[in-house]
Amino acid sequence: MKTTVNFALIFLLSVTMAFAQEQQPANPLGLKKIPATDLKTLDGKTFNTAAIANEGKPVIISFWATWCKPCINELTTIADVYQDWQEETGVKLIAISIDDSKTSANVSPLVNGKNWDYEVYLDINSDFKRAMNVNLIPHTFVINGNNEIVWQHTSFSQGSELELINIVRKIAKGETLDAH
């Protein structure tokens, strides 16, 4: 037990030291790039998140699952206005399903059945969820043209989509956000 605590302290200390020597603003506490993780497409191909791109325009990444009511509520709400959002800001929504092998085969019928036009990937063993530090879903990120996370929010309530599109508009115009 003691050793594990020691380990944590040494780890934290070494990290702090590394920051202390920092001369100019560097990345660790600034914007984070999205980590590279393998996902599956709905037809079984492998897709690495390093390949997420939208020609320099913003991307929304939304973590969801077929058994998560508020998630489906969020994606259904956005689906109604998605075309308008795309025309206005060029944004692309990537929906990451964390359904495991119990329900992952159900994702494609649901996405199609609901008529969603999103890019959908399967994160069957939650690797990307862990790498993105997602605890609860729905959890939504906004990514800028450099694949950096500029905003995130957990939970959904009716009307939250308006804040989301406001953030996307700012990013699309190249404005910066207040730190979150």
Add this chain to the structure above:
Amino acid sequence: MRYKIIFVLTFIVLGFFTFNSAQAQGFEKFLRNSQISGNFQFDGMYYNKDSLIGAPDVPQKVLMNAFANINYTNGPFSAGFRFENYLYALQGYDARYKGIGIPYRFVSFEKDKFTITVGNSYDQFGSGLVYRTWQDPALGFDNSLDGLNVKVNPWKGITIKGIWGKQRYYFDWGPGVVRGADAEFSINDIFTKLNDKALRVSIGGSFVSKYQEADDPVYKLPKNVAAYGGRASVSYKNFLFNGEYAHKINDPSTINNRIYKPGNATLLQFTYAKKGMGFYLAAIRTDNMSFKSDRNAEGNDLNINYIPSLAKQTTYSLPAIYTYGTQPNGEFGLQAQGIYTFKKKSKLGGKYGTTLALTYSRYNAIHKAPIDENTPIDSTGTLGYKSDFFKIGKNAYYENFNFEFSKKFSKTFKLIVDYFYIQYNSTVIEGHEMPNIHSHTAVVDMTFSINDKHAIRTELQHMYTKQGEGSWAFGLVEYTIAPKWFFSVSDMYNYGNSIAEKRLHYYNVATAFAVGSTRIALSYGRQRAGILCVGGVCRYVPAANGLMLSITSSF
């Protein structure tokens, strides 16, 4: 042992920092590429004694679960750990979650088509029938493998994985060693000619073996137990088919009453999907397929494999009272689901479209016959039973029929209506003698938007049943001010209980505040005793009355 690993990890991490700091320019670049991220969750509860609902007196008064993940990445290198804290664990979590510790830490790097991870890892082979390590804090479930995890892509379309280690067991390790390998071949990616063909095929195979000492005075127990499986996935245009078969050699254990019968599992899934409609059909048959790295382990402890549950999972409170839990010794299940959306501006679709969904799922026992006339089924030390693969057992475990209608009528009004028929075999699923439950539940879920930010959502639910605790009624009103505030009041009323004193109200008042990735929730009320299931894995949640505070955040 643990000492050693920790030191090695620490040195690797320190090594990266010191090595780079030696070169000023390199260091600057190193810092630019350095990223630290993490998350945190705290759940604490103050308990009131409530003898009416059966909530016990909690001697500590307040209990808590908390964890924090810290991850560091720098290009191909990453490292991380999770700090966990149970002082003491919330009611319903295993009491062996006790104290403070770092039960999860890893270092990983990618080089020359290899990804090598030392320390704890989560991974799965195929759909998990022979190997899956995963974690879910809500269930208190974590079977991570501490040891080695190596992944290599020697050629485009080919992925080979190897694992070797011991599994996490609360703040310790399980006694068995787990070793395994998996290979997956995506045929269309391997052969350039086939890259753009509509027909896509991939196949895979895995082998996992566990080793555990054995010195039983009576039985000769296998020290090494192997499980292996094969799988194929075929897609063509809108069709997709997945099939997987797994086999396990004899593995007498506490779960299977120490029988020597080999185990097997078969999972078949078929989907058809095109814009506006989706169809899904799946079947699973498992026979003595519990696979644990300790033959004496019980419950969800030290699972090496994962048996997916095909029973429909719902988040509505009343139908969720009767949720199916996977039966490790054998089950036959199937699920069919269809979903269809009537287009916007069509006659039935209206302005915004209308979605209909139908789901049917059913679980039965597998067929079991005695091995001979003198040996009862499942006798310890024998081959247990004979099972005909194509015969379905008579005992019904679970049945669920669900119909859902959802429609947005206007900018300010949305409606979801659900009907559930559930048949539930509590004797098998919960393990205590009780008549089978037959229940009918209706749910009306309405959302009214007052303006852009303010909305009211109501849920009315009614469950009719003569068995178990009888009929229930449920009402919920939720008021939200997007995106930050959430308020709700709900009551679950067991008005149909045959015992008059047990016709109780389970009221709850909750509020939550969410800003960015941080969410703080506070609730007060009663929690019914029951089984909480996620993904076929369940835990018992005892009755509780009290004040709950949850904080979650990530950075």
